Amino acid sequence: MENTISYARSKEVIVINDAKRGDIGSTSTAYARAFLGNGTISGDMVTVNPFLGSDGYMPFIDVAKEHNYY
Numbered sequence: 001m002e003n004t005i006s007y008a009r010s011k012e013v014i015v016i017n018d019a020k021r022g023d024i025g026s027t028s029t030a031y032a033r034a035f036l037g038n039g040t041i042s043g044d045m046v047t048v049n050p051f052l053g054s055d056g057y058m059p060f061i062d063v064a065k066e067h068n069y070y
């Protein structure tokens, strides 16, 4: 996954992590940082599962704002 994302980035391809994540707030924050931050599996977008409500999806919005994706 890291290699694929790195290659896509080198070609300036938009990376969408189809991760479908959503968990308790602290775990969602960790997922959001991993998928939208500056890490090796970070992309430009991520899919989110809203099943757990706003605690589960708000961390993704907050991290997206921090990184100007929103």
Ligand SMILES: O=c1ccn([C@@H]2O[C@H](COP(=O)(O)O)[C@@H](O)[C@H]2O)c(=O)[nH]1
Pocket (backbone or CB within 6 Å): 023, 024, 027
């Ligand atoms: O109140 C809770 C606490 C935890 N979970 C689930 O467990 C994992 C691991 O949580 P830790 O607090 O790191 O042990 C967490 O990601 C949740 O999936 C939970 O649902 N509700």
